[in-house]
Amino acid sequence: MIPRYTPPDMARLFSAEEKYRTWLEVELAACEAMEEAGLVPEGTSASLRPLAERLDPARIETIEKECHHDVIAFLTHLEELGGSTARWLHRGMTSSDVVDTALALTLRRAACALIERLDQVIGLLATQVAAHRRTPMMGRTHGMHAEPTTFGFVLGSHLAEFLRARERMLLAREEISYGKISGAVGNHAHLDPEIEARALGRLGLRPEPIATQVVPRDRHAFFCTALAFIASAIERFATNLRHLQRSEVFEAAEPFEVGQKGSSAMPHKRNPVMAENLCGLARLVRAALIPAFENIALWHERDISHSAIERTLLPDAVTALAFMLDRLLRILRGMEIYPEQMAHHIEQSQGLWASEALLLALVERGLGRQEAYRIVQRNAMRALAKEGSFRNLVLEDPEIIARISSAEIEKLFDLSHALRHVDQAIDRLLLQAQRPKEGLGTAEN
Amino acid sequence: MIPRYTPPDMARLFSAEEKYRTWLEVELAACEAMEEAGLVPEGTSASLRPLAERLDPARIETIEKECHHDVIAFLTHLEELGGSTARWLHRGMTSSDVVDTALALTLRRAACALIERLDQVIGLLATQVAAHRRTPMMGRTHGMHAEPTTFGFVLGSHLAEFLRARERMLLAREEISYGKISGAVGNHAHLDPEIEARALGRLGLRPEPIATQVVPRDRHAFFCTALAFIASAIERFATNLRHLQRSEVFEAAEPFEVGQKGSSAMPHKRNPVMAENLCGLARLVRAALIPAFENIALWHERDISHSAIERTLLPDAVTALAFMLDRLLRILRGMEIYPEQMAHHIEQSQGLWASEALLLALVERGLGRQEAYRIVQRNAMRALAKEGSFRNLVLEDPEIIARISSAEIEKLFDLSHALRHVDQAIDRLLLQAQRPKEGLGTAEN
Amino acid sequence: MIPRYTPPDMARLFSAEEKYRTWLEVELAACEAMEEAGLVPEGTSASLRPLAERLDPARIETIEKECHHDVIAFLTHLEELGGSTARWLHRGMTSSDVVDTALALTLRRAACALIERLDQVIGLLATQVAAHRRTPMMGRTHGMHAEPTTFGFVLGSHLAEFLRARERMLLAREEISYGKISGAVGNHAHLDPEIEARALGRLGLRPEPIATQVVPRDRHAFFCTALAFIASAIERFATNLRHLQRSEVFEAAEPFEVGQKGSSAMPHKRNPVMAENLCGLARLVRAALIPAFENIALWHERDISHSAIERTLLPDAVTALAFMLDRLLRILRGMEIYPEQMAHHIEQSQGLWASEALLLALVERGLGRQEAYRIVQRNAMRALAKEGSFRNLVLEDPEIIARISSAEIEKLFDLSHALRHVDQAIDRLLLQAQRPKEGLGTAEN
């Protein structure tokens, strides 16, 4: 991933240094388990642990150029650093025992970092939902004015989506928390399953029930779907912010910072570029989906075709998503909201939004639904053609006033009545958003 | 979906008749709830329920040609059939209240039908895993002989993947079991949330906590991911069966039925065409993924861009997957397995598979890992170049026999030792596959 | 594809009847070539040609149920209908010789049908471009007012995209016009290449230079990319029409027909549902892309994994695209355009659009670019904050009027000057759109 889209914690997590440190972490956990089982001299892992600080990615890559195998290069480097003691490492293990177990640790840590950001998004959104629960705005379907709602309710639907996306990421974190130390074809030919269980237990992982040479790749695909759900939740929010910011609407806007310039040509421009960028990055995160699924059907006990995506698009998707969440947080912290403009648009619609209430009132008075529809639509089309405000046209329509009194008609245009149930859903949602977050007490792992 | 790939139950579930029946089911559930609340005259829904048998899709389509709106056409048809009583239907509701709630019912039923098939797959696979737990075969990585395993263990890794795919489909069934009867912009402007809760309760669904005009589309995307996991599990199995059936391997084969012909040109052909077809259909099921995610970011309270995929690719993916499971069941029921051919390939490898055991033994005797590697690899490469069987070459290598006795070397080539841990994983897996299936007691819904 | 999205010509082209007729067409062309070469008794093809009218898809499917092979079932049916003469059919041929050559014919015909529609789109768009070349509207970037343009120019950019999409479809038609009659592994083991050349020549196709058992699938993938380009061109047009129709903009709208109803709940609604549907269908057409590419890497001389997509998603994508073009034509024929609303939005922007002209004038007077930017941006931000019209603010800014006279400033706000170069691009484009369409004289094939 390019620096522009890489938060510092993700740069660290996916660095070469960190990769090799994680590999060593796995080797040492396995070594400790073997020490306990008497397979390896006691004290081996303790004496090798300090090598973590001396790992040299450049040297490992030099060795790999000759042997064409990254794990062997890594082990050779460890022998260079650690001398003959290092020969006890990797005992009975195959490369994937190290690589896949380390990948589980890395993705688990990535998941924690993403969930932490998600929790901040949820917190900020919840605050805005509460603040704007009674801020009326025009609800829009098909881009056209529909019926009124509140900005808090609209944000609530985004908040609910982020809560669902969070649940899926929690699940994905569990699904990815499986390692393996079961050898070349996964059947523990050279190591007792007990060794595996102990080693993985030290790392906070579970053993893959039946591995091949590798941890099965549907786990990683599930992880990618969880990324895509968060990205899509962000995309929906960003898309709608772009709509709200457009010149003719301008009911809300992303922050525009002091010193910011919107266009190299047009100094008057103030564009929702962060929101647009989020939409673009969502395409990137989703692009990892199909390859992640294509990676599942490995040949026999495994081939290595999955590796290229796991070195590139998978960390890129995680990193881009972390960046997206950071950028979303920046938007949420500085988002400008214009309640008066929202009110203005409701006003402008001249009561058209009450057409359904009118329809229902006519049906209640005994008209057939399609007949009532015809009468209301007639007035609505005249209003859209600017022949008068809808409310006035209705109050003059003989077929309507023959059935409903003016007073009753006026009540149909009562905004607060239309919004009377908004609080109930919002209260329930905010409760859900505030409940203590499970599983994050031990966030590091 | 074309008839070739459409099981009868899926043809029914996605038929026009069934769609309109399900819509009516939703309207009637809402109507009943309104009757209880006194909003609609008692007995309305009871008197309208028999219309389910008289719905005429052709007539509805004719009406739609004029009004360009499918739900209005449906309601108009109901007024034609049911007279003025029908005007009580759809009270305070918007089209999506009907369509999305009905879609939830349909997908929930589809999920049940898929899970039922999955359970059969799991049952058949479990039987084969048990039967072949001790049938040795060559494990293969990168398409090359690696170390021995058993056919039951190989099947076990597929079984475990199907069990995971099943869990995800159970989750998806819950995620999709949400309806809405909350009106044009989801905020219950015309109907009390209590009505919604009761109506959906009757249908076995839950109310969407905060809807827009529609149920949020991340639920449907999640459903599509569950389909893709099952399809990919099938693809991995089918891919490996194709490998096992190829002329040079022929360790297993899909059934070839009496009267079947493999090629119009070559009468000797017997091809794994069902397995290949499963791989192709997996591409179709996965093709629904990206559109399902693209459907999430609807504009404001909704636009209708999601509908085209939900009328086409979504039912096609469900249907294709049901067909895939049926076809997989046919394969599993008739799969031919050739243990003697598996044994032959192990024999042919002349002990090369024991190279790791030899490596470990040398390391244990004090050699550095990379040094030991060099010695073993040297003999292996000679064996691959047909200069002798690996076992014999090893028994003649002075650097080896200086360190390990012949008797000890012979033990390294002991197949049953290599497979000693296979049973443990298989026992645990079979236990998991046999535990009572939750949530399916009420399978119909 | 479901009937809703299936134009009649596509229903015919992809019907079972037509498929078998096309297969017979290929068999007869090959038979004729063999007659000329003396391999088959003269008159064979002539005597069998009438069978085209007697093909019975249901019977063929019954036979296939036994032999599990569609081409063998077809040939068996021909033997039933044509007696022993029919045994001369398929001589030296493999199933793919028939299926792939027939698929080429079908896709070539589909391409012709699509290009014919495209030509109508191009014609209608060109008319509108010409009609609105001087209709000023606000150009928008990032959804925000930028600088003025004309509606004709905006449509011109869509027209140009359709012209490019048409070129790609012409190319795709050529790429797909390859058949093969070269036997089981493509090397003419049983038939002279001369036979193939003659047979394909009769069908208006070229022989695949080096086939495997099949025509290589990159040709079909290229065809799918051509579909996707047209779909994306439609999507861009539809997306922008949706923007133009939204309540706050309403500068243009898709047709709303007499009797049409926009919402089952809200009689005032008039929604861009056709345009939204086009966006949704574009996702479907694009969904064929990845499977089409996944189909390329067949195993050895072929496997049959490509077939499932070619029976389903490929015809669906073609059909959906034909429907999209028909729907787009309906929109273009009835599109409502509101020049006064366009003018209104330019007016509303109070000259902000001239900020760049002002910037350039200041630079020309010797200010540094970033310095000038600062001055202009300052006034623009005040205008956006409704502290006055941009024009007035500028006329009062001492830093500006110290450098530019009022008269010169007024000229910067001259709309016709800003649009002076629009005609040149439009003239060139219209010329391109009107040049005689190549290659369609022989459209049938």
Add this chain to the structure above:
Amino acid sequence: MIPRYTPPDMARLFSAEEKYRTWLEVELAACEAMEEAGLVPEGTSASLRPLAERLDPARIETIEKECHHDVIAFLTHLEELGGSTARWLHRGMTSSDVVDTALALTLRRAACALIERLDQVIGLLATQVAAHRRTPMMGRTHGMHAEPTTFGFVLGSHLAEFLRARERMLLAREEISYGKISGAVGNHAHLDPEIEARALGRLGLRPEPIATQVVPRDRHAFFCTALAFIASAIERFATNLRHLQRSEVFEAAEPFEVGQKGSSAMPHKRNPVMAENLCGLARLVRAALIPAFENIALWHERDISHSAIERTLLPDAVTALAFMLDRLLRILRGMEIYPEQMAHHIEQSQGLWASEALLLALVERGLGRQEAYRIVQRNAMRALAKEGSFRNLVLEDPEIIARISSAEIEKLFDLSHALRHVDQAIDRLLLQAQRPKEGLGTAEN
């Protein structure tokens, strides 16, 4: 893209330094055109050109942190370096005039670098096709032995695919060779089209006929399809090499270098890891497809959602493809081919491959096709069941020998007869592969 998959020329092409140099190249070409038109003082561009060597990406990024706009940061940096003369740059231009024109230059250069590699692939493949045109091997369909072919013919089908992929890349290079210097909404509000034409002419580009603010993104999508075709051609080759290398087949193998180690656990392993890696990277290149198409439907005159993909997945796809071609070249230079193993597999099939010839001979003798099929299939199935060699079984089948003499039967099993037409296709193909390569004389641009 990670260093592992980045060839040095791609590292340079997509470096920050090169990006800013290319931006300056565009600014200077525009400036020169304006000098010629008298809009800018003569000598401006000449005096600024040396700044190319002094551009400081780090400084530009620092400025961008404040103004949030990369092109403005770049221009500000130029003013820092070039003083007041630099204010003549970017006159009447918008950021996309620079960015999109520079992107066209970059992708054009990338295309040249890819085509150069492709030409080497084509050259190496052509050599092998010629060398192995008469090396018999078993043709395989569905992974099963079909009829014989030659290794040269098999490679020829790959060569033909690379030739088609090359044609598409040539087209894509033309499609991407369009720039724009037409201002904020593409209608030349501030600059004469003549300036644009001259500036782009200097850069070897053509002006976009009708731009919006940007060059339309279908051009970039087309470019991505060309990448995907090359990647898929490589994937098909790599997939088949993996099949040929597998333990049971071993008819060809990728090179295994001195010092290479196949597995950290199993010293005997020699795996087709490069070929597998190519299959994985093909998934990455294809992953750019959908985002590239999603980028097309920008809002109005543009939004910036396309940018994220163009900063990440697009250069990654180009880079990965360059790496793939380099790796493929390494494979082609060192590929090991085992004709004797190919011959062995033909031998092993005991004449089964002649079943079609036998079928045709029986039909020629008057048997109905399906009747003849039954007789031949019966013998083939016995041979597959190891009841005897197919040839012997045939020679003893009374229904066959009643119709065909033994001598005639023997001729059906003649390999050279089966391969008699192979040369013709190969000769034609090699001619095509050797014709002078057009368009590469001026490869640099």
